[in-house]
Amino acid sequence: MRHVDTSLLQALKAAPELQNQAAEALRKDGDRAPLTLRKAGIAPDLAAAALTLADLREHARTKFGERAENLYFTRAGLEQATRWVVAERRAARFARHADEVTDLCCGLGTEALAFAEAGMRVEAVDMSAETAEYAKANADATGLTVEIKVGDALKTPLLESAFADPARRSGAGRNFNPADYSPPLNDLLTHMSKTKFAALKLGPGISHEWIPEGAEAEWVSVDRDVVEACLWLGEAAEVKRRASLYKSGKWHELTGAGNEHAEVGEIADYLYEPDGAVIRAGLVAELAEQLAAHTANETIAYLYSNELRETPFARAWKVEEVWPLHPKKLRTLLAEREIGRLTIKQRGTGIDPAALRKQLKLKGANEATLVLTRLGEAHAAILCQEA
Incomplete structure (x- = not known):
């Protein structure tokens, strides 16, 4: 396994006062914040890392609220990370059926944190050693117990339930073809069929053609913004199609077959x-x-x-x-x-x-x-x- 330099992350973890200083400089000085930190004697690379973290935490508020203040992010990881209200709701559904979960492609670990907070034993896996270090930092920051490993999602033994959030971006940008996910969708579906209760997060633009027979396909929106789709597999599948909406602090669900047609008529009032x-x-x-x-x-x-x-x-x-x-x-x-x-x-x-x-x-x-x-x-x- 190649060595990954996470020294800047470790330095930031060890310096909460620097994190606060960077956040304050960014709020007060804006584009001049790097100069502010350098004048305070902070090394340029560490100052840049602290300011990047402060900026990402500010952007993360839309997904995580006040939790963002203590979490560690990368730009790509934040973009794919699940909104907390969605992760929390999904974890609660898992916890009603299982005591332990394998979190494949765990990314920054935010979904794993939701599982742990719901009282589950969590084993989280990511292919990237650097990303796994961020997941560990987030577990440490929240005081939650999550076992985090570096490994291949398709070769990871599964506990009694499993969740996966495959990477949907590459160097060329966002992948809309599930065959280009990392790992590919079909390979993940095959692997996750080895456990009784599973769910797999997808981009909201997923075509119905990719939904396997017997799965529940759920689309989720938060304040009118469609944020993701989720396939519920095995015993987790309850209905064919579900629309889950979070509005004004409440969840609303609509379910059905997904292939019915409304009557056609004239314009009305x-x-x-x-x-x-x-x-x-x-x-x-x-x-x-x-x-x-x-x-x-x-x-x-x-x-x-x-x-x-x-x-x-x-x-x-x-x-x-x-x-x-x-x-x-x-x-x-x-x-x-x-x-x-x-x-x-x-x-x-x-x-x-x-x-x-x-x-x-x-x-x-x-x-x-x-x-x-x-x-x-x-x-x-x-x-x-x-x-």
Whole structure:
């Protein structure tokens, strides 16, 4: 195994006062923070490492809240790390069924920390010795017990449950083909079939074609942002498809077959835009049933109803006017209504909202939303206000 120089990480761990000093310099001095630390007699490489950590911790707040202040990050590791509310919820589901878990491709170890905090015995593995050192640093920082090893995920013996978060980036950027994950998805699925309860985190853009028979596929959104997909395998699979939404501090779930189709009808008084997790999970028809709604085109995920129902799974707009989708006519109609602030949404038209906005030359004090879509096969522009 090659030697990995983690001396700067170890130096930072041993100097909490330097961590605080770097964070303060970054807040107060911004781009001049490196000069501030050098004037304080701190070696340039250590100052740079401390400032990088302070910057990453600040960015990590969106995923980890106040926990970020004590954790150690790399830029690539933070990008792939699971948001804490998601990791915490997943760990709780694991803990209801198993006492121990193998965390494959553990990265910075944040998911392993959630398992440990849920009371599970955790063995975490990563191929990168450097990354494993960061995972160890995070376990030490939180006081949680996690056994961390350097090794090949596909050769690691599994405990009674297993979780994996394969790398989805390479030197060329993000990999959208699961065959290019590290390790490849199919190889991981084969290995994880050796344990009774398993889950595998994926990018939210995963195609349904990659979902194995018998697995549960879950899409997760946090405050309307679809952050990941997760395959639940073996005894962990409970339903075919699940959309899990975290909003205003609460979780909401919608489940179903994922292959149903909503009824098609005419435009109505209210337009619903389903959450992205609902759309990716293929649960628009299940949501339509809840809302007594229908689509106006079977390929487009907008729903319509004459009844307004409160739901965490969609945003709702009151339909005010429906116009033909002709930019010149839209410019005139919007000008007549003195609409100067306009949110433009589109599905199924191929129109670039940014390019259309330039053509509209908006002026006026009023505000509205314009939805570009298809009603049947006709292109339309729907003027509406959020309900």
